[in-house]
Amino acid sequence: MDMKVAKKKLGLKEKYRLMTRDLGWEPTYRAKDEVFPYVNYEGIKVHDWDKWEDPFRLTMDSYWKYQAEKERKFYAIIDAHAQNNGHLNITDARYLSALKIFLQAISPGEYAAHKGFARVGREFPGVGTQVACQMQAIDEIRHAQTQIHALSNYNKYYDGFHAFADARDRIWYTSVARSFFDDAMSAGPFEFMIAIGFSFEYVLTNLLFVPFMSGAAYNGDMATVTFGFSAQSDEARHMTLGLECIKFMLEQDPDNLPIVQGWLDKWFWRGFRVLGLVSTMMDYMLPKRVMSWREAWEIYGVENGGALFKDLARYGVRPPKGWDDAEKAIDHMSHQFMLGLYQWSFGTSFHSWIPSDEDMDWLSAKYPTTFDKYYRPRWDHIRKLAVAGTPFKNFGLAKLCQTCQLPVVFTEPDDATMSCHRETEYKGEKYHFCSDGCQHIFDNEPEKYVQAWLPMPSLFQELNGDIGAWMNWVGLRDGEDNGDYSGSRDQRNFDQWRGMATSNT
Amino acid sequence: MTVAAIKEYVGVPRDRVENFNGKQLVYVSWDHHLLFAAPFLLCLPPQTTFRELVEGPLSALVQPDPDAAAIDWTKVEWLKSNQPWTPDFERSLADNGIGHKDQLRMRTPGLASLSAAA
Secondary structure: OOOOOOOOOOOHHHHHHHHOHHHOOOOOOOOHHHHOOOOOOOOOOOOOHHHOOOOOOOOHHHHHHHHHHHHHHHHHHHHHHHHOOHHHOOOOHHHHHHHHHHHHHHHHHHHHHHHHHHHHHHHOOOHHHHHHHHHHHHHHHHHHHHHHHHHHHHHOOOOOOOOHHHHHHHOOOHHHHHHHHHHHHOOOHHHHHHHHHHHHHHHHHHHHHHHHHHHHHHOOOHHHHHHHHHHHHHHHHHHHHHHHHHHHHHHHOOOHHHHHHHHHHHHHHHHHHHOHHHHHHHHHHOOOOOOOHHHHHHHHHHHHHHHHHHHHHHHOOOOOOOHHHHHHHOOOHHHHHHHHHHHOHHHOOOOEOOOOHHHHHHHHHHOOOOHHHHHHHHHHHHHHHHHOOOOOOOOOOOOEOOOOOOEOOOEEOOEEEEEOOEEEEEOOEEEEEOOHHHHHHHHHOHHHHOOOOOHHHHHHHHHOOOHHHHHHHHOOOOOOOOOEOOOOHHHHHHHHHHHHHHOOO | OOOOOOOOOOOOOOOOHHHOOOOEEEEEEEOOOOOOOOOEEEEEOOOOEHHHHHHHHHHHHHOOOOOHHHOOOOOOEEEEOOEEEOOOOOOEOOOOOOOOOEEEEEEOOOOOOOOOOO
16 A cells, blocks of 8 residues: 655755756757847856855745735735824824825836846846846835835825826926936846945935834824835845845956946945935924934944945945045035925925924034025025015026936035036037036946936927926926925815814814 | 947937927026025027026026125126136127027125025
């Protein structure tokens, strides 16, 4: 009689081998170069793809199990948030501006990262790499979805959320994040990994997610805290993949170092510019603040980033070229951005406002060398204009940087009274930049950046400068989504509903 | 170095002058007057005289600054592409050599109400 033998359960190591490395094969009737046509042109030399380490050793079957569990928890909390009037538990409806910017500019970036990782997962020949990229591609689309779902409850009650997809494609400030991801997605697979996997996920992500999620927690936004937690364990995997990729390149061949260093210089600066808006959120947009942008930079930029580049020094990598200019900008950028957002608020699908006396005292305590000297006088004057019934609106629109696409709101690194003017000529056309960092990126690949779709010039090319037609096109409802928070419908509704929830009048 | 690519790669600029319906872009900024967060973007016909640019859109845009009323336009120092330059107020942008996407800067020594000393 045959004895039924229980199948031996696979060990983790064996399972990983069978379900990742063993899934690859050597092509026989096509050359390897034909199957993986994009892996050589960037100049990165790889001698042995098996040297790619995957520290997580996660296989697809366990991946699905973990993610499904997280989804169940996430949607249970999101349901509870909606049923318990979570939209009234936030500190103040000014907080929502940070969410609106996030939804219009950053969540679409998650989707772009999904597309990018799906592509490079196909373009890299190594199996370990392919599987890791595939998982990250699925993570990123899940993040985009959970963020949209988490914030959709606010869309039922507040302005500025309803047309985030149109805003993503069309409104002027989202082109900053969009061009960042378009730049990465139109680069080769290795550069994409440095851009998203390393610079964004590893060097800069703490500056985005930690302040953003703590800000949500401080301000009573349970929906955002929940998607933050749901994404957090994925982020750890993403950071490891980014770090692994850079170490892999540097260990495979010494010729890779100058190429990698060039990408680090470029993508640090691009990331720093995109994340600049976080500084404004931290210093101005959170009714209950977590820490200043300067304090966050000390922890996540100087300490963490410094330690990372010290670690990478053994490969010959030096800190990114723009590091010193970034440091010089830290005490200025949030003020420069918020002054810009306020004066162009007729064209934003979120509200901005003049900081109160209390806000300004906090800012001068956090920025003792810059706020009172440079920025308080401007806010005081802007307030005077508002009190006089002639609120400041800058209808001049703005010169945009050809590379990062931000309005050129920045000053010279060593002179905060002087606006930074940088320009170059290429094939008979003039191009303008916000900084040496952005000009340097253009000079390295002008053919790429001359194609930039800059929203302000396009307003004149396509709509002859008609602001009303432009508002319709971007999905911005004048008098509802835009302008000063003071007197807005969001303010009125929040105060009224909150009053009904907390008092008897 | 141009773009790393698998074949010849030529970019087509999106904001060439012929795409602006007969007009051109001019950027104007006022040194040390950072109430205005970025240089102004103006879109004007190249036949516009410099005086029309100054007395029209530019004068209107600088109004919110407390120094605006004190500007003596005959004494303003100008820069074009960051080099000192003297405009002819009666001639057109084209005749003044102000090309598409040129950046003009104005300087008004002595006027700096909202600016800290450098």
